[in-house]
Amino acid sequence: MTPSQYNQCVKDYADGVFRFILKNLKDSDEAQNIVQNTFEKVWIKRDVVIFEKAKSYIFTIAYREMIDVIRAKKKFTSMESIKEEQFNSLGAGYTGVKALLDKLVNKLPENQRTAILLRDYEGHDYKTISEITGMTEPQVKINIFRARQFLKDCIGKMEVLI
Amino acid sequence: MTMILDKDNYEFLMFEMLEGNLDDVEANNLIQQINASPFYQKEWQLMQHTLVVPNMEIGMPNKAGLEKHEGKTLLLFTWPRLVSIAASLLFIGTFGILYYSSEKNESQLTSTSQINHLNPTPSESLTASPSKVDSIVQLPKSIVNIGESRTESFIVQKKSNGFQKRVKNDSSASTYQPELMFLHSIETDKIVYQSIENKMQQTKLFNLAPPTAKSQTKLQRLMVKADAITKTSQLIWNDLPNLTFRMSPNLKSRNRSIGIEIKGETIYANAIIELK
Secondary structure, rough: HHHHHHHHHHHHHHHHHHHHHHHHHHHHHHHHHHHHHHHHHHHHHOOOOOHHHHHHHHHHHHHHHHHHHHHOOOOOOOHHHOHHHHHHHHOOOOOOHHHHHHHHOOOOHHHHHHHHHHHHHOOOOOHHHHHHHHOOHHHHHHHHHHHHHHHHHHHHHHHHHH | OOOOOOOOOOOHHHHHHHHHHOOOHHHHHHHHHHHOOOOHHHHHHHHHHOOOOOOOOOOOOHHHOOOOOOOOOOOOOOHHHHHHHHHHHHHHHHHHHHHHHHHHHHHHOOHHHHHHHOOOOOOOOOOHHHHHHHHHHOHHHHHHHHHHHHHEEEEEEEEEOOOOOEEEEEOOOOOOOOOOOOEEOOOOOOOOOOEEEEEEEEEEEEOOOOOOOOOOOHHHHHHHHHHHHHHHHHHHHHHHHHOOEHHHHHEEOOOEEEEEEEEEEOOOOEEEEEOO
């Protein structure tokens, strides 16, 4: 990968990586650090990285950096710990489905959240997501399905409550 | 194969359609079944809401800082700085040359022939020839000239012990009238001279002590110093081809400066130029 191709990757993917990391960590400074570390590693390995596969490579490094941070900070929230009455508090500040969805995504388990964000934010296919996260393709698909199922149920219940 | 929606598979089929995993025929078939039931319409609407849309207004701060430019030339020097550095070097070099040149010229105020006049060799023996003695007794004019060139005039006093003393020519000078003496011979350990006292000629002997640092005349000390400076200057001039020049810029800190080092076999100099 030439320096010009690297710079093109920065222009194309830096914002997406930042949004993805920020959505997971909810920490702008940490997200910036991860993005900087990610592209620094890509620059170091630029002789090995193929430009056509740079996107998945960048997101793979960023995901692993994010996992390290998450494990260090232990921000995982299990789906079983979510109780229905928590949704009532959401109704007090309900500003639309989009805002509700943002809050609900944070309630997802780590694997499901990662899979659905990579799918919807960046449009990665199941194969790419499996390369990034280390899950198999069927696991990726199942996690996305379960995530959408959960979100659908929650949104449906909110609408019922409202 | 036609897929039929039911309560057990509707979620998965809707998911597949949302993910784009169905072809056009299957998708159209599914849409028709969904539209035929209000329940499935509601469920399909809820499933569509599960698409997470990113906020495109959020972006990586200072994204341009991530870019790399291989082989980019960093401008350490700009034209004003180059001119100031060159002017500083020229000033230092000119000052150094002028300084060493002035030191060399001062050492040439008295010639070696004058030194020989003051320090006759031990093998030199003189007869009491009045004309020749007079020329020896009198101090060379160059010495008087030296005194006068330094904005001071001197007179030579001849004392009774045969030595001469050079004192400043001012009103406070002594009016002592030195005796007339005739040098007979000069040896390594003594001086034989004849003097006329009370109109009587007498032969006198003066034993010479080994010369010490204090007994040397001021002129002799100056000559020794000048000789040393001359030798040092000669070493420096000879060392010019071996000089190495090194500059060490420090432009990252707040007080930017450039260090300059000149090193040779016999000389060493360094300077720091502050850039403001």
